[in-house]
Amino acid sequence: MELSVPVIIASGPAGFGEYGKLEDFPWQDVGAFTLKTVTFKKKEGNKPPRMYAKDGYVINRIGLENPGIHEFLEVLQAGEFDWLFEKTSVILSLGGDSFEEYVEISKLIKPYANRFKAIEYNFSCPNVKHGGLSIIANKDEWIKLLYEIRTVLDEEFLIAKLGIEGGFVEHQAKIVSEAGWDGVTVINTVRGLMFNDEGEMIVGGLSGPNLLPIALRAVFEVRKMNPELYIIASGGIYTGDDAIKMLKVGADAVSVGSLLFKNEKMISQIANRVREYLGNSN
C-alpha cells in the first residue's frame, strides 16, 4: 500500500472526519484516514458512561455507535465525504454482528470499493456482544468468512484488524494471510476494567500509551511469522520515537488513535520522524 507517509489515523477516535472542523488539522502529515467502523446495521452504542482516562490508559466502551452501511452509502453517494477524499487517502473499516452481515456488507460496498485505499475488517472490537472480537470465537467459521470476503472483494487491498485476545495474534495473522488477504492492523484496544473516581466500574477497551509494549510485541511476533503481510501498527503511539520502534520491529505503517484526544498536532512530529527514518534506512 503506497501512502504519502505511512502514518495513519486509526478507526474510531476520529470518527468520520470531524477533526476536519479544526482549522489547522495536520492533513499534510496524514498518509491515510481510517473511518470509524461501519456495521451492517445501525448501532446506538452502549449506555453512558463510555469513557475514562487515567494513569496511562484511555478506556472506552462506545460500542461501535454508527449509522449502519445503508445510511453510510447514501451519504457517500451524496458527496458528503468528498472533502475528506481530497485531503488524504481513506481506508474503510467494516463490521457486522454475524457471518452473514460481514458477507452482506462486503457485497454492498463492492461498487464503491475503488474509492478506498484499503478496506479494513474489524475482528477485534471488544465492546460489542456480537461481531467484533467475538466473531473469532468460532475459529472455523471465521476462517470461512475470510475466504468468503476475499472472494467478494477480489481486487481490493484487504486488511484484518486483530487484537491480542481470543488466540495468538501471530497465528491469527497467518490465517488472514493464508486466506489471501493483504495486511493486518495490530492491535485493537485490550479488554480492560477501570473504576472512575466515583467508584463506577467502566468495562471497556484500553488504549493509550500503556499499550505500546504490548503492541510492539504483537507487531514483532506477527512480522516474524508473516514476512509477506502489510502490517499497520496500532496501540499507544504518541511520539516519533514510538513510531520508529514500531517500524523497527516490523511495521509497514503506524496508526494513531487516542493521541488525537491529547493533541492532533503531534501527528506532524511523528510523520517527520518517520520520513527521516525511512529516508535514512532506505
Added chain:
Amino acid sequence: MELSVPVIIASGPAGFGEYGKLEDFPWQDVGAFTLKTVTFKKKEGNKPPRMYAKDGYVINRIGLENPGIHEFLEVLQAGEFDWLFEKTSVILSLGGDSFEEYVEISKLIKPYANRFKAIEYNFSCPNVKHGGLSIIANKDEWIKLLYEIRTVLDEEFLIAKLGIEGGFVEHQAKIVSEAGWDGVTVINTVRGLMFNDEGEMIVGGLSGPNLLPIALRAVFEVRKMNPELYIIASGGIYTGDDAIKMLKVGADAVSVGSLLFKNEKMISQIANRVREYLGNSN
C-alpha cells in the same frame, strides 16, 4: 481454599523463598507462598539481559530458570523448605515442556502433594519455547492434559494459571472448570517488548501496575462465566485499593509479584485492607 488471609505471593518474583533472608519479611500477612514454577527438566533460563522496568511496567524474560523436579524433590525431602512451611501455606507451581512432562511431573509430586495447600499449573509463561503459554496452542491436547492431571492428582486442590493470550481467558477457565479443577490464577504476564536506554530490545512478559485494568477485566469475565471457580487474581496489585477492586470484580484471593521488587512491606497494607474489607462485607 482456606487461608489466614487471602493474600498470596505469586510464583516467580519471590523464587523459592529467598525473601525470607530479610529479617522482617511480613510473613504474618502472607496467606500463601507460591513457589517459582518447577519444571520437569532443569532449566538454565534465557540469555541476559533478562529484566528492565520503566513507565509502569516490569518486563522479564527469565525463562523459568529452575533446578527441575528431581532436584526439587531431593531438597524438599532433605527438609530445606521446612522453615517456609512453618511460616505460611505453600502452593507448588509446576510446568513442563510437553504433554508427557506435565503428566510425569504430576505423578512424581503425588506422594508429596499433601504438603502443599494447592498445586498450580503454569499454562501461561510467555518466556519459554515449549510448555508454558505455548501448551495451550493445541487446545484439544491441552484439554486432554487437564483431565489426565486431574486423574493423577485426584484429591488435590488444582489451580490452572492462565494468561489473556492464546484464547479467551474466560473460555479457558470454563474448560479448566469442566475438567474438574478447583481454581484458576489469572492473569500471568502479558507478552511485551521494550527497548532499554541502550536501545537493546527486551522481548518478555509484562508485569507491574499497568496490568491492573487488564487483570481486573480478566477476573471479571472469568467470574461471570465461572461462578464455581476459586479465583486468584494476579497482575498489577500494589495497594490495598487494588486488592479491594479485585475482590469486588470477583476474586477470592489476590496475589502480588512484582510488588516485591519495590517493597515487600506493602504486603501488610494490602492484607490489612483485605481483612477490613472482608470483615465488613461478610
Added chain:
Amino acid sequence: MASFLKIEPGKIKRYFLSKTRVFEITTDTFFVVFEETVDFKPGQFAMVGTETTLTRKPFTLGLWDGRLAISVKVVGEGSRYIVETDKPIEIIAPLGNPFRPPETKGAVLVAPSCVAEGIHLAETFDADLYICSKTPLNAEFLAMVTAELDRVKCVVGDEAFIRLLDEITEKGYPWIFVSGSKKMEEIAYKRIRSKSKEIEVYLSLNEYMGCGIGACKSCAVETVDGIKHVCTDGPVFRGDAVWTTQ
C-alpha cells in the same frame, strides 16, 4: 442522514492563552482569566490541553472584563494543571451549541465551577444569577462579581439551595438554566418540575469527553429521543429531554 455530522472544515480554531489572574472562588474552585479572548457564544465550551493528562478537558467559556475566563473546580490532574501551570495553555474552541433561551430575563443557577459561564449568560440575557455553593464564597471574589453585575445572589449549603429552588420557582421566571454537578442539576430539575410544569428548565450536561468535536462518541447521554452527544447536541439540553427517561 441525521446521524452523520455535517462537517464544515475550518470552523474550530486553536488558541494559545496566557493566564493573567487566578482568583479563588471557594475551596478548590478557581476563576481563571486570560490575556486573550476568543470567538464564542454563550454556552459554548473549549477543550483545554494539559501536559499531564491523556485527554483535553472541557470547560465552558465566559468573559471577564472583555477577556476570556473559565471557572475550574479542581477534581483531578487536568483541572489541577490548568489552575497551577505558568505555561501558555492551548485550547480548541468554540465547541458545542450556543445557548438560546426562549426570551430574556430568566434565572441562571450555577455552581462555583460554572460561575464564568453564569456571569456571561446573565449579562447576555439580562437574567438573574444565583451562585449555589456548598462552602462559603471568597468574599473578595463575590464583591468583585457584584460590582460587575447587579442581580447576583449567593446561597451556601444544601438547605439554602433547596429553599432557593422553591423561591425561584415561585418567582415566575420563564426559564431557568442550571449548570453544576450531575447531582445538583438532577435535584434542581426535579424540584422545580415538581412545583411547576411551566418553567422551561435547561441543563448544561457533563459527560467525559474524548474529542469534544463529535468524532469519538464518548460523551453520549440518554435522552427521551435516544442517545445524544453532549459535545454536538449540547452541551445545554432541556431538562425534560433528559429526566423523563428515568
Added chain:
Amino acid sequence: MASFLKIEPGKIKRYFLSKTRVFEITTDTFFVVFEETVDFKPGQFAMVGTETTLTRKPFTLGLWDGRLAISVKVVGEGSRYIVETDKPIEIIAPLGNPFRPPETKGAVLVAPSCVAEGIHLAETFDADLYICSKTPLNAEFLAMVTAELDRVKCVVGDEAFIRLLDEITEKGYPWIFVSGSKKMEEIAYKRIRSKSKEIEVYLSLNEYMGCGIGACKSCAVETVDGIKHVCTDGPVFRGDAVWTTQ
C-alpha cells in the same frame, strides 16, 4: 543441590537512612554520605528504595568518616531520586558476597560511580586507588579523597585510561579490581590480559536487578561455568570466568 539457595532467614536487614552530605564527583555523578552506618563487608551492596521506580536499585556500599557512603551516577529515575530526595532512604543490606582478594596491596580501578566502594576497598586491602573518569573530577572532592587516602591517582579520558592500564599491568600488582560500566570493565580486562596472564583481574558486574537477594533470577550473567547470578554469586567475579566465554 547447588542450584537451590540455602536460605538463612533473618540475615538481611532494613535500614532507613538520612543523607548528611552530597558531593559532586564529576558531571552527573555524586558521592552521597549518610548519617548512619550499616553492617557490611567490602564489595557488598544494598538495594536502595525510591518512590519513583518499580524496582529498588543496587548500589555498592562504601564508608566515609565511619559513615555509610555510596557513589551514584545519575542515569535514570531511580538514581536521580536518590541524589535529589530529602526524605529518608530505605535500603535492604548487606547483599552479595564480600570481595576477598588473594592478598593485600593490589590495585583498585574505579569509575566515578564506584568511588565509594573503591575508597573502601583500597583502605581495607592497603591497595592503590585509581579513579578513571571521562570528565574531570571536581577538584574539591579529589582533594578530600587525597587527604583521607594517599595512593590515589586520577586519570581523565579514554587515552589516559588505556595508558594507565598498561602502566599498572607493568607494575606487577598481584591483583587488579575493576568496577565501572560494562564497557570499561571489558576494555580493562582484555587489555590487562593481553599483556599479562599472571595478574588476577576481578570485575564487579552490572545487571538489572529485580530483587537483589537471589529470588527472581533477573541478574543472570553468562560465565564459563554457565549462568551465574550477580546478586548471589557476585557481584565480584574473576575476569576469566566472564570473558573467556566470548
